[in-house]
Amino acid sequence: MPSSSHTLKIKRRKFPKSEARVISSINVKKTTDRLVSSFSIIYNHNEQIVRENLCYNMSMTKVNEERVQEIFNSISSDYDKMNAIISFKQHDLWRAKTMKRMGDLTGLSILDLCCGTGDWTFDLSESVGPSGKVIGLDFSENMLEIAKAKLKEEAKKNIEFLQGNAMALPFENESFDVVTIGYGLRNTPDYLTVLKEIFRVLKPGGRVVCIETSHPTLPIYKQAFELYFKNVMPFFGKVFAKSLKEYQWLQKSAEDFPDAKTLEELFRKAGFVAVDYQKHGGGAIASHFATKSKKPKSNIRIGKK
Ligand SMILES: C[S@@+](CC[C@H](N)C(=O)[O-])C[C@H]1O[C@@H](n2cnc3c(N)ncnc32)[C@H](O)[C@@H]1O
Structure with missing residues (x-):
């Protein structure tokens, strides 16, 4: 299980100083913290699976066309259903x-x-x-x-x-x-x-x-969206389509776009x-x-x- 210090590191990484300045009111910070903690369980779960899958030899940023083709060939049967869920x-x-x-x-x-x-x-x-x-x-x-x-x-x-x-x-x-x-x-x-x-x-x-x-720009919504896309969406991919890696890659391609x-x-x-x-x-x-x-x-x- 990831340690609590690991969780803290994740929180710090999610909110760099520049963004923290934008979220100025204390109430806004409280709401954001609550959102982070509710998503962190799923986040930690996913991080653990990623670490377990280190043999996953695809660079998450630059993948070749063959790999993209493989990804879509493998998720095709659940694609329509997953689109609606996501x-x-x-x-x-x-x-x-x-x-x-x-x-x-x-x-x-x-x-x-x-x-x-x-x-x-x-x-x-x-x-x-x-x-x-x-x-x-x-x-x-x-x-x-x-x-x-x-x-x-x-x-x-x-x-x-x-x-x-x-x-x-x-x-x-x-x-x-x-x-x-x-x-x-x-x-x-x-x-x-x-x-x-x-x-x-x-x-x-x-x-x-x-x-x-x-990429949404509105504070709070932006953070909530990023948390959803980075953690919940691949989790849905794992649960509903048994395709965690593929949906992690789809998330990464959206992040880089x-x-x-x-x-x-x-x-x-x-x-x-x-x-x-x-x-x-x-x-x-x-x-x-x-x-x-x-x-x-x-x-x-x-x-x-
Ligand atoms: C996320 S799906 C979108 C499918 C559909 N347009 C939709 O709105 O649901 C992306 C599709 O792009 C295709 N694709 C990705 N790269 C491609 C390429 N270089 N040439 C042709 N198709 C490609 C994939 O095979 C996949 O079917």
């Missing part, structure tokens, strides 16, 4: 809000990148209607298996599921009106490469929409204009919207070099 069933609402902002999609051709088990792909197929087309692309065979089984049941004619890598898309330039990517970008080894690939396959005037985990503002800049760097974002769940999730300009970039330089 998000307290809010994920459908966040997607619905994002789609509302996308407006009328009738007749459009859409690529749903990192489509997984296809929930967003199916919603998009409803929105584009019979005159539109949606391709769901993912590199995990097992996630796609589930998506394809749903397709068989729903018999949608305007959906196609394909296996492929978001880092090197198997499509011609300017193939799609819209590209969506839901909780996929943070799992890829190079976000900018993926965004540039999305830019390449979009038609001029086309749009990209990305839903991803993000840029905040909404930084991600906005990355979209610009990839060439997009009109970049904007919408936060959900107190900033725990963000939907980014961006456009590929209709005008080709001019090669003419104005003024001195």
